[in-house]
Amino acid sequence: MLSADNFLHIGLAHYIFLSGILFSFGMIAVLMRKNVIVMLMGIELMLNAVNLSFIAFSKESGNLNGHIMVFFVMTIAAAEAGVGLALAVAIYKKFHEVNIRFFEHLRG
Amino acid sequence: MWEAIGFYALAIFLIYFAFQTITVPNPIHSALYLVLTMVGLSAAFFNLGAQFIAGVQMIVYAGAVMVLFVMVLMLFDLKAEIRAFSQGLFSGGLKVMSAALxxxxxxxxxxxxxxxxDKPVEAARAPADVTRQLGLLLYTKYLFAFEALGLLLLVVAVGVVAVSRIRGGTHAQR
Structure with a gap:
């Protein structure tokens, strides 16, 4: 299975592997960091990893639908970053800190 | 051969930058490493024959979104955090393991x-042709999704203004 050809011929599997590693890094950032903005950055990292796999699959299958999907994901990610940063500003105005531990009890 | 060397160099850079993004304690450094990750991903898109998406990645992510992040971080005047990660060795290991799984x-x-x-149709298209076909696809087959996205952006713009005007939110003092 692990021959020299697998290492030297870059195909879909290599890009999927890279995408999976980047996605897990983003997920670890969301789960483990305490700063709200770094958690948002983890979400951006996950979205980008998924974009990479979309483009790789699009190249493999030879049509452009994956490119369109990446276009949409980028737009949604920009909107999500705007909303997330507005929430971070709202948290900061209240607590003068953007640590998630101040914001874990939601009171109505 | 050279393609493989280029890919592995790019992959090592990407993984290093992503790792730095999630581990450095200072959020500003984290944002700057994320910019480098975005630029590396743009190079990967270029490698995969998606030149237009690579350019959009540079402009939208590395240009606009990350500048927004850095600006908000500067607004907050944050220092490097002493406790950047959540506590608990067991739960931390569990989280890393679940992500790896x-x-x-x-x-x-x-x-x-x-x-x-299916095997690739082997379409060695010129870059201009990819962009042209992308535009044709976007404004014919995916026209409804495109318009819905525009509406979503309008709603988000209004929502962001509304969210940033709230005083205290769920923790309002009474």
Whole structure:
């Protein structure tokens, strides 16, 4: 299975592997960091990893639908970053800190 | 041969920058490493024959979104955090393991689906042609999704203004 050809011929599997590693890094950032903005950055990292796999699959299958999907994901990610940063500003105005531990009890 | 060397160099850079993004204690450094990750991903898109998406990645992510992040961080005047990570060795290990498990599952599923994919149609298209076809596809087949996205951006713009005007939110003092 692990021959020299697998290492030297870059195909879909290599890009999927890279995408999976980047996605897990983003997920670890969301789960483990305490700063709200770094958690948002983890979400951006996950979205980008998924974009990479979309483009790789699009190249493999030879049509452009994956490119369109990446276009949409980028737009949604920009909107999500705007909303997330507005929430971070709202948290900061209240607590003068953007640590998630101040914001874990939601009171109505 | 050179393609493989280029890919591995790019992959090592990407993984290093992503790792730095999630581990450095200072959020500003984290944002700057994320910019480098975005630029590396743009190079990967270029490698994969998606020149237009690579340019959009540079402009939208590395240009606009990350500048927004850095600006908000400067607004907050944050120092490097002493406790950047959540507490608890056991739960931390559990979180890392669950992320690794998810990535492994996704990679395994994708790898087993690679074999049953149709062989590529071998379309060595010129860059301009890819962009042209992308535009044609976007404004014919995906026109409704495109318009819905525009509406979503309008709603988000209004919502962001509303959210940033709230005083205290759920923790309002009474």
């Amino acid at each position: 998810l990535a492994g599952l996704a990679i395994g599923a994708a790898n087993s689906s690679v074999a049953i994919l």
